[in-house]
Amino acid sequence: MDLNTELSAIQGVGEKFSAKLQKLNIRTVRDLLWHFPFRYEDYSRVLPIGELEVGQTATVQGRIHQLNTRRTWKKNLLITEAIIVDDTGGIKAVWFNQPYINNVLREGGQYNFAGKVTGSKREVYLASPSYEPLNKLGRGETKHTAGLIPIYPETRGLTSKGLRYLVKPILKSVGAIEDFIPQEILRENKLPDLSVALRRIHFPLKLEDAEIAKKRFAFEDLFLLQLNNLKLKSQLSQKQAIPLKIEEQELANLIEQLPFKLTSSQKESLGEIISDLQNPHPMNRLLQGDVGSGKTVIAAVAAIVAAKNGHQAVFMAPTEVLAGQHYRTITNIFDDFQEGIALLTANKAEVFYGRNLGAKTSKAKLLKEAADGKIKIIIGTHAVIQKGVSFNRLALAIVDEQHRFGVAQRAMLATGEKKAAPDSDLLPHFLSMSATPIPRTLSLTVFGDLDLSTITELPAGRKEIITKVVDPKNRAKAYDFIREQIQKGRQAFVICPRIEPGAVKEGEILSEAKKKALELKSVKEEFEKLSKKIFPDLRVVMLHGKMKGKEKDQIMKEFQDHKHDILISTSVIEVGVDVPNATIMMIEGSDRFGLAQLYQFRGRVGRGEHQSFCLLFTDSDSANAQKRLNFLVKAKNGFELAEKDLQLRGPGQFLGESQAGLPDVAMDALKDIQLVKATRDAAKKILSDDPEFSAYPLLKKRFQEFQKEIHLE
Ligand code: ADP
Numbered sequence: 096m097d098l099n100t101e102l103s104a105i106q107g108v109g110e111k112f113s114a115k116l117q118k119l120n121i122r123t124v125r126d127l128l129w130h131f132p133f134r135y136e137d138y139s140r141v142l143p144i145g146e147l148e149v150g151q152t153a154t155v156q157g158r159i160h161q162l163n164t165r166r167t168w169k170k171n172l173l174i175t176e177a178i179i180v181d182d183t184g185g186i187k188a189v190w191f192n193q194p195y196i197n198n199v200l201r202e203g204g205q206y207n208f209a210g211k212v213t214g215s216k217r218e219v220y221l222a223s224p225s226y227e228p229l230n231k232l233g234r235g236e237t238k239h240t241a242g243l244i245p246i247y248p249e250t251r252g253l254t255s256k257g258l259r260y261l262v263k264p265i266l267k268s269v270g271a272i273e274d275f276i277p278q279e280i281l282r283e284n285k286l287p288d289l290s291v292a293l294r295r296i297h298f299p300l301k302l303e304d305a306e307i308a309k310k311r312f313a314f315e316d317l318f319l320l321q322l323n324n325l326k327l328k329s330q331l332s333q334k335q336a337i338p339l340k341i342e343e344q345e346l347a348n349l350i351e352q353l354p355f356k357l358t359s360s361q362k363e364s365l366g367e368i369i370s371d372l373q374n375p376h377p378m379n380r381l382l383q384g385d386v387g388s389g390k391t392v393i394a395a396v397a398a399i400v401a402a403k404n405g406h407q408a409v410f411m412a413p414t415e416v417l418a419g420q421h422y423r424t425i426t427n428i429f430d431d432f433q434e435g436i437a438l439l440t441a442n443k444a445e446v447f448y449g450r451n452l453g454a455k456t457s458k459a460k461l462l463k464e465a466a467d468g469k470i471k472i473i474i475g476t477h478a479v480i481q482k483g484v485s486f487n488r489l490a491l492a493i494v495d496e497q498h499r500f501g502v503a504q505r506a507m508l509a510t511g512e513k514k515a516a517p518d519s520d521l522l523p524h525f526l527s528m529s530a531t532p533i534p535r536t537l538s539l540t541v542f543g544d545l546d547l548s549t550i551t552e553l554p555a556g557r558k559e560i561i562t563k564v565v566d567p568k569n570r571a572k573a574y575d576f577i578r579e580q581i582q583k584g585r586q587a588f589v590i591c592p593r594i595e596p597g598a599v600k601e602g603e604i605l606s607e608a609k610k611k612a613l614e615l616k617s618v619k620e621e622f623e624k625l626s627k628k629i630f631p632d633l634r635v636v637m638l639h640g641k642m643k644g645k646e647k648d649q650i651m652k653e654f655q656d657h658k659h660d661i662l663i664s665t666s667v668i669e670v671g672v673d674v675p676n677a678t679i680m681m682i683e684g685s686d687r688f689g690l691a692q693l694y695q696f697r698g699r700v701g702r703g704e705h706q707s708f709c710l711l712f713t714d715s716d717s718a719n720a721q722k723r724l725n726f727l728v729k730a731k732n733g734f735e736l737a738e739k740d741l742q743l744r745g746p747g748q749f750l751g752e753s754q755a756g757l758p759d760v761a762m763d764a765l766k767d768i769q770l771v772k773a774t775r776d777a778a779k780k781i782l783s784d785d786p787e788f789s790a791y792p793l794l795k796k797r798f799q800e801f802q803k804e805i806h807l808e
């Protein structure tokens with residue numbers, strides 16, 4: 096037997112059992128052994144029956160004095176009861192609807208029973224305890240009782256007990272498994288080798304052992320990820336790109352054209368980008384900075400630099416609204432730019448050639464001018480990477496709100512199919528932008544192939560946004576306050592967690608979760624309520640993701656032009672939208688959103704000269720939700736919140752579904768900066784000593800498999 100042995104080929108694993116295992120994606124010995132417990136039941140205390148107390152989790156050793164199964168009429172339950180006795184006393188054990196237990200256990204037999212002591216003073220019993228005959232087993236050989244009992248992710252008809260039955264003997268039969276992590280790395284990081292770690296993660300003697308074993312597996316995943324990223328990075332640095340030059344004076348002139356002075360960290364970031372662009376190797380840089388920190392103009396300057404070199408730049412944004420906004424920003428600032436700047440979305444095609452020449456155009460014409468190289472800068476949604484779009488000399492690709500795009504979409508721009516020039520090996524320089532600050536552990540792992548530029552400050556003069564969690568009973572007051580602001584000439588956003596009110600089917604029995612969900616405010620209901628009842632005299636409009644792009648653009652544009660006072664929206668406005676006159680951000684069901692997301696919402700206001708406010712509504716009285724919202728009230732910057740979100744909600748939301756393919760232990764470990772650094776150091780060292788892993792054939796093989804796995808995701 097080895098790790099690749101199919102479980103169905105093992106004696107005693109029948110067809111039915113295999114089918115159930117497959118539901119958990121367990122086919123081979125490897126799958127089984129890597130199906131880790133997510134917790135352990137502590138039965139390490141073997142206690143005299145006479146000393147048991149209600150609430151304890153314990154193992155007792157005793158003889159079955161009496162055993163029977165009966166049916167209760169009221170609930171139609173089958174109840175199996177056993178009286179267990181030892182020298183100090185007796186206790187009842189009770190199982191529900193498991194009549195077979197009556198046949199498995201034997202009156203008079205000696206067993207270990209492990210479970211929770213339940214009941215009242217009057218009647219105490221062991222609830223559904225695990226059991227194991229005593230006479231057959233020597234010490235330290237128990238699987239289900241007396242010690243730390245592994246609890247696994249289960250599926251219908253396959254319990255942790257069933258899994259334990261299988262894991263224990265198989266662990267023994269596979270024997271020692273050679274570790275692909277080099278011994279010196281294990282030693283340096285004080286980690287157990289693979290065989291030991293496997294035994295300890297399944298059947299630890301103490302919890303610390305399990306923890307260290309888990310760390311070994313987390314290390315493994317992160318180490319592979321680091322190797323992969325560092326390799327990508329070094330490969331990229333060997334590829335060729337078009338160097339984009341610009342004289343200092345010319346750059347200064349460009350910056351001079353901006354309607355404001357750059358902040359010092361904007362300057363610094365722009366400097367880093369410009370210096371990368373001059374290299375004959377592709378840039379791969381992430382520009383991060385809080386909402387409103389002014390990333391767009393930095394990217395715009397980079398795009399103009401590419402154009403001034405006679406090359407093309409493409410600028411991709413996640414929504415039509417944002418793409419349109421970027422297009423307007425660039426054409427407004429660089430309004431004397433005579434070369435083509437185009438906007439391309441599913442519904443729009445526009446080209447701008449210098450002042451007064453902005454015009455709608457046909458999509459076909461736009462595509463032709465892009466392919467000819469006449470258009471120098473194309474701004475748009477993912478329409479810009481669709482089939483049929485080709486470039487003449489693409490030198491720079493920019494992706495805004497990069498976390499909104501999948502790996503494949505980004506890769507298309509960064510590495511592959513859109514070549515810098517047809518028939519060349521040249522790659523475009525790649526700049527991504529994000530307002531969701533990436534926690535440090537993630538920038539060192541998942542995003543480890545990127546160089547980082549960070550804008551650390553907001554433009555001067557921005558006032559702090561006053562943020563309040565509003566008690567439901569103060570809702571009317573909040574509405575009064577909004578009215579006051581609007582009468583002063585300001586505008587307000589109202590965010591709801593969903594579009595439609597929840598529907599209930601006839602006769603449907605509602606779960607607690609569903610009841611909660613039904614209470615969530617919807618855009619459509621709130622629109623009805625606010626436009627007809629609360630603010631009938633104000634101009635209220637709604638926006639949501641089910642609307643056509645054109646319609647959304649229209650509404651957004653009207654809101655920017657102050658044709659509406661209140662915009663009710665789903666999270667579609669999360670990213671980027673700029674309306675300096677809006678001073679109120681009211682968020683319904685705010686506990687439903689991640690902190691980083693709330694932070695983004697809040698960043699929609701406070702963009703102009705007026706004092707702005709963020710009002711957080713929640714019907715959740717859970718202490719946790721309140722605590723989370725209070726972080727938002729207090730947080731100084733997005734980084735702080737991102738770190739908090741990582742601790743509270745895990746890394747999923749930073750990675751998006753496309754990258755969430757990491758195993759759970761590794762996901763968990765992304766919170767551990769020490770471990771992350773250790774894996775990075777180890778990966779760096781081995782890549783500098785032996786980049787082809789010649790001395791480590793096992794590692795070489797495992798790494799190749801890992802690359803394949805990542806590629807498939
Ligand atoms: P984000 O980083 O969130 O993408 P934007 O690029 O949309 O931010 O910028 C937000 C607003 O701040 C825009 O209206 C932009 O014109 C303005 N802005 C950018 N940089 C500065 C600056 N240095 N001084 C003043 N306003 C600025």
Ligand code: MG
Binds near residue numbers: 391
């Ligand atoms: Mg932006």
